[in-house]
Amino acid sequence: MTTTDRTSAQTRTVQTRDVVVIGGNRIPFARAHGAYATASNQDMLTSALNGLVARFGLQGQRIGSVAGGAVMKHSKNFNLVRESVLGTPLDPATPATDVQMACATGMEAIGSLADKIRLGRIESGIGAGVDSISDAPIVVTDALRRILMEANRAKTPGQRLKALAKIRPGHLAPQAPGVNEPRTGMSMGEHMAVTAHAWGIGRQEQDELALASHQNLAAAYDDGFFDDLVTPFKGVQRDTNLRADSTLEKLGKLAPAFGRDLGEEATMTAANSTALTDGASAVLLGSADYAEAHDLPQLATFVDYEQAAVDFVDGAEGLLMAPAYAAARMLERNGLTFEDFEYFEIHEAFASTVLAQIAAWEDEEFCRGKLGLDAPLGRIDRSRLNIHGSSLAAGHPFAATGGRIVATLAKMLHGKPGKLGFISVCAAGGQGITAILEGR
Numbered sequence: 238m239t240t241t242d243r244t245s246a247q248t249r250t251v252q253t254r255d256v257v258v259i260g261g262n263r264i265p266f267a268r269a270h271g272a273y274a275t276a277s278n279q280d281m282l283t284s285a286l287n288g289l290v291a292r293f294g295l296q297g298q299r300i301g302s303v304a305g306g307a308v309m310k311h312s313k314n315f316n317l318v319r320e321s322v323l324g325t326p327l328d329p330a331t332p333a334t335d336v337q338m339a340c341a342t343g344m345e346a347i348g349s350l351a352d353k354i355r356l357g358r359i360e361s362g363i364g365a366g367v368d369s370i371s372d373a374p375i376v377v378t379d380a381l382r383r384i385l386m387e388a389n390r391a392k393t394p395g396q397r398l399k400a401l402a403k404i405r406p407g408h409l410a411p412q413a414p415g416v417n418e419p420r421t422g423m424s425m426g427e428h429m430a431v432t433a434h435a436w437g438i439g440r441q442e443q444d445e446l447a448l449a450s451h452q453n454l455a456a457a458y459d460d461g462f463f464d465d466l467v468t469p470f471k472g473v474q475r476d477t478n479l480r481a482d483s484t485l486e487k488l489g490k491l492a493p494a495f496g497r498d499l500g501e502e503a504t505m506t507a508a509n510s511t512a513l514t515d516g517a518s519a520v521l522l523g524s525a526d527y528a529e530a531h532d533l534p535q536l537a538t539f540v541d542y543e544q545a546a547v548d549f550v551d552g553a554e555g556l557l558m559a560p561a562y563a564a565a566r567m568l569e570r571n572g573l574t575f576e577d578f579e580y581f582e583i584h585e586a587f588a589s590t591v592l593a594q595i596a597a598w599e600d601e602e603f604c605r606g607k608l609g610l611d612a613p614l615g616r617i618d619r620s621r622l623n624i625h626g627s628s629l630a631a632g633h634p635f636a637a638t639g640g641r642i643v644a645t646l647a648k649m650l651h652g653k654p655g656k657l658g659f660i661s662v663c664a665a666g667g668q669g670i671t672a673i674l675e676g677r
């Protein structure tokens with residue numbers, strides 16, 4: 238495709254080209270405070286990158302750019318991705334960028350790299366993400382922070398002691414880490430409980446979706462689908478959250494975890510919500526020329542992606558509903574409808590997130606009033622949804638989920654030229670990303 242890029246000084250023609258997904262890799266995801274309790278973000282990300290390097294023979298190569306990040310990050314990890322790259326056999330001249338867009342971090346990293354490749358700025362890129370709940374940074378009180386900074390600036394031992402002597406027991410209370418929205422103080426789960434209730438999403442359908450996620454993921458592992466996508470880490474072979482033996486009956490007995498103030502109408506449990514998880518993923522992208530020159534597979538084309546954000550603070554919209562808007566804009570731009578897609582990968586932040594997005598796309602009033610369409614956006618064929626499992630079963634190490642999804646979908650589309658796959662990932666802050674892949 239050719240586009241004209243006008244600047245004040247000159248007019249130049251920009252040649253854009255296909256971006257191909259070459260393949261992905263991740264470590265198995267592990268429930269928080271479990272198998273990876275002593276692993277850091279850097280340990281996990283380095284391991285996921287090393288797996289990718291080994292799989293595609295990238296040793297010694299200078300990759301155009303590595304972009305990625307973590308949602309929960311220690312301040313010492315200001316250059317997390319660069320430090321992780323330096324722990325791999327990639328050429329140390331490979332630049333790296335830390336990206337952050339909450340649970341859409343991995344998708345944003347991959348999407349922005351795809352744009353750079355499309356424009357010819359780089360030939361290859363690795364989009365990556367990692368998160369550790371087990372190693373979440375613990376924040377101290379403002380008062381203690383100020384005292385420690387003063388002690389740090391002290392020029393003599395006496396000054397340092399004088400500063401430290403100001404510490405009082407009350408200053409030592411740690412601030413517990415949490416997945417709360419700063420503007421509302423509510424957790425993601427509590428926000429989603431409000432949205433699920435507003436959309437009338439029932440307990441049974443949430444439990445069914447959760448059960449299907451576990452069954453599909455277990456089947457995919459058993460069929461060997463993940464043999465080339467997941468490398469063992471710390472002796473773990475499969476995602477530790479996966480429960481192949483779940484039943485609808487067991488799920489139906491669980492007490493509500495969120496929205497308890499709704500009483501009998503509370504529907505969200507530990508099983509139909511994602512578990513707190515540790516893990517990392519990485520995806521290799523390139524121009525078709527790069528893939529050909531290095532004799533690398535071309536699983537799918539990364540066609541397009543779209544960000545959206547909603548105003549959830551005033552309650553006008555659900556916190557995790559931004560992908561509803563991104564999808565409408567992205568489909569319109571590409572002249573597509575849901576009927577054109579072979580597969581749908583919708584991140585299961587909660588079962589109700591998936592179901593509320595689907596309900597919104599089918600709802601005439603929402604689509605006319607909020608999306609500005611003449612009719613509902615369309616139906617999603619549920620037999621094509623998350624067919625190899627998703628976050629409810631695999632777990633959701635926030636920034637690593639985008640890479641898991643892109644690698645899974647690209648592999649599903651491989652050998653199906655022209656077939657399309659749809660991705661939706663919601664994120665904290667009322668944000669979200671959707672994307673389109675096309676089989677090659």
Ligand SMILES: CC(=O)SCCNC(=O)CCNC(=O)[C@H](O)C(C)(C)COP(=O)(O)OP(=O)(O)OC[C@H]1O[C@@H](n2cnc3c(N)ncnc32)[C@H](O)[C@@H]1OP(=O)(O)O
Nearest residue numbers: 340416425483487494507508510511512513586663664665
């Ligand atoms: C943009 C986004 O992605 S937003 C999403 C961001 N992520 C989040 O907000 C994380 C949300 N999740 C959480 O906070 C936590 O996982 C919670 C609160 C839901 C649950 O936490 P916990 O209570 O520690 O969960 P736990 O694993 O102990 O499960 C509770 C019970 O449910 C049971 N259970 C959980 N899943 C299943 C299952 N699939 N099948 C059967 N039983 C299950 C457990 O066995 C446990 O039973 P027990 O009490 O008899 O031992």
